[in-house]
Amino acid sequence: MAALPSDPLHASASACAVPNTALPERLIAHLDMDAFYASVELLRYPELKGQAVVIGGRRMHEPVTLPDGTRRYARLRDYTGRGVITTSTYAARDLGVFSGMGMMKAALRAPDAILLPTDFEAYRHYSRLFKAAVAELAPVIEDRGIDEIYIDLSEVPGIREPVGHDPLGGVRAVAREIKNSVWRATGLSCSIGITPNKLLSKIASDLDKPDGITVLLEADIPSRIWPLHVRKVNGIGPKAAAKLQTLGIETVAQLAAAEPALLVAQFGKSFGAWLHEAAHGRDKRPVVTHSEPVSISRETTFERDLHAVHDRAELSHIFTRLCEQLASDLTRKGYQGRTIGLKLRFEGFHTVTRDLTLDQPTQDAQAIRRAAGACLKRVSLEKRIRLLGVRVGGLSRPGSPEAEPKRRRANRGDSAKPQPSGTSPQNLALF
DNA sequence: TCTGGGGTCCTAGGACCC
DNA sequence: TCTGGGGTCCTAGGACCC
Numbered sequence: 001m002a003a004l005p006s007d008p009l010h011a012s013a014s015a016c017a018v019p020n021t022a023l024p025e026r027l028i029a030h031l032d033m034d035a036f037y038a039s040v041e042l043l044r045y046p047e048l049k050g051q052a053v054v055i056g057g058r059r060m061h062e063p064v065t066l067p068d069g070t071r072r073y074a075r076l077r078d079y080t081g082r083g084v085i086t087t088s089t090y091a092a093r094d095l096g097v098f099s100g101m102g103m104m105k106a107a108l109r110a111p112d113a114i115l116l117p118t119d120f121e122a123y124r125h126y127s128r129l130f131k132a133a134v135a136e137l138a139p140v141i142e143d144r145g146i147d148e149i150y151i152d153l154s155e156v157p158g159i160r161e162p163v164g165h166d167p168l169g170g171v172r173a174v175a176r177e178i179k180n181s182v183w184r185a186t187g188l189s190c191s192i193g194i195t196p197n198k199l200l201s202k203i204a205s206d207l208d209k210p211d212g213i214t215v216l217l218e219a220d221i222p223s224r225i226w227p228l229h230v231r232k233v234n235g236i237g238p239k240a241a242a243k244l245q246t247l248g249i250e251t252v253a254q255l256a257a258a259e260p261a262l263l264v265a266q267f268g269k270s271f272g273a274w275l276h277e278a279a280h281g282r283d284k285r286p287v288v289t290h291s292e293p294v295s296i297s298r299e300t301t302f303e304r305d306l307h308a309v310h311d312r313a314e315l316s317h318i319f320t321r322l323c324e325q326l327a328s329d330l331t332r333k334g335y336q337g338r339t340i341g342l343k344l345r346f347e348g349f350h351t352v353t354r355d356l357t358l359d360q361p362t363q364d365a366q367a368i369r370r371a372a373g374a375c376l377k378r379v380s381l382e383k384r385i386r387l388l389g390v391r392v393g394g395l396s397r398p399g400s401p402e403a404e405p406k407r408r409r410a411n412r413g414d415s416a417k418p419q420p421s422g423t424s425p426q427n428l429a430l431f
Numbered sequence: 432t433c434t435g436g437g438g439t440c441c442t443a444g445g446a447c448c449c
Numbered sequence: 450t451c452t453g454g455g456g457t458c459c460t461a462g463g464a465c466c467c
Contacts, residue, residue: 056435084435086467099467105432118435145438145467237465270441294439301435339459349434353461389436 022167023160024217028287029138029151029194030201031178033130034210036147037087039188040126041116045071052092052113056083056103061117077111079103082301086118090210123147126186133185137178142287148205150198151178152287168215175213199283200225202234221281226253233278240267240275255279292395296335297343298326299389305347308381308431315385316431320369322390327365335395336361336403340371343389344379351387354378360405361396368392376431 033039037055042048045063054076061074076097083103095110106113127146135141140152153159156174163169175192182190189211193204196218203225204214216224230252231241247266249255255263256279264272277283300322306315330336340362341355354375362368372390396403 082433082435086435100434102432102434105434108432148467235465239464268442295437297437299436341460351462355460357459387435 023171024196025154026196027153027156027159027171027194028196028198028201029153029175029178029192030198030205031134031149031151031182031190031192032205032209033147033182033188033190035087035089036126036188037118037123038089038092040123041119042089043187044122045073045116047071048073048089048114050091051089052095052097052110053089053116054085054092054097054103054106054110054113055087055116055118056085057081057115057117058083059117061115063116074115075111076103076107076113076115079107079115081303088113120146126188129185130182130188130190133181134178137174137181140287140289142289143291150201150287153194168217171215172213175215179211179213195281197281197283198285198287199234199278200281203228203232206232218281222253225281226251226256228252230255230279235274235278240271243267252279293333293335295339295341295391295393295395296326296329296333296337297341297389297391298322298329299343299387301345301387302385305384305386307384312431315388318388319372319390319431320365322388323369323372324365326390326392327363327368330363330392334397335392336363336398337392337396338362338394338406339392340368340375341389341391341393342372342375342379343387343391344385345387345389346383347386348383349386350383352379355391355393357394361394361398361403363392363398373431 038053041053041055057074057079058081061079063071063073065071081103085097085099085101085103085106087099088097092110092113095113097106097110097113103115123146131141131143131149134149134151138151138153138156140155142150144150153171153174159170159174161170163173166172171194175194179190179192182188191205191209191212191214193201193207193214193216195201195204195216200216200221204216205212207214207224229241229250230236230244231238233252236244243266244250244255247258247262249258255275258276258279260273260276263275266272267275300318302318308315338359338361339355339357341353343351343353345351356371356375358367358371362371368390
């Protein structure tokens, strides 16, 4: 059915005959699983329900089942290393322990919290289950990672039907149906925001967490969105928020009231204009149901910082293994790539990247290793290394037109950037 | 107690081509 | 010999997200 114009003069007159005139053209949902990794673990270990549980760590923190059937769990205080928390239960959050926090720091705040290793295999399984359950009710889904999706509900049957005097009754009914379906498929709860666009829905799904439903229309923006801190807007990160604060802007309302010219002057034409639009809740982005990867990568942070000379053998071994894992990822997923990238993070967290575009795409571990090795020669290696990563971009599928060899550019490889003097001979001997 | 691993997108300068 | 503009590719870094 065609969307009717939202003409206020005719809205009330047609309300009885055509129930949907009060609703916007688009109804977009954002569905966010509640404390996803932790909740999946609670399905396995139900006796932990209500406790402070943190997901991080490695295999070694796997619970041990004793002969009498009871389980012994690792505690946060047992952890040593450089890992961060990926998820924590709401009880753990009450103790001040959040995702992204270093586990050693978290252990100071909540030493008795239970520590479980991450099990991506299991999370991917439940991810597929909940997405499939939603797809049966509403097939227009955009994947936003393992635990969240956008859903275009605009054409879902019944969504525009009022219930009693509630014009949003149909919207809420569909939201409840989706939540029930996810629950039946997984035993897990989620939170849903439904609004006219992705930007607002992302904010809305967070307003009543966990296990909530939040429906917002344009008229609700001043009362529900404007009081929030600018960090609640997806796309405003720590840097932008800090800069906004220096301008006296902390809430979305203050951002909405700011002169667009000021924002453009401070943040550039594109981002400045976007900030203004976002603060007014405007977002035309469609729900994208299919996308191709741009790059595939593997990286690892060492347990201790490694030195290019002293730890050469170990670095070389890790480097090769990363390339092999990456090649295997590419093969399994059916991609090859022309641009090979190297990433190094040094002690002090300074990060450097180098890349090299080949004449033809590859998915071969040795070719990747060679190209990444050439990149390595362009980096000064005086400081100890914390992280090593390898990336393949410029992806294509073997046999496709974009996969044709290109010989357009002279290979400027090593001459592109002269390396700091004194490091070159050293690098040649390394890795 | 320093900050994982997997990504995307944007900016900006220089090369290169027309 | 000097000037110049547009378009695309390559590279490096950074912000941001899950």
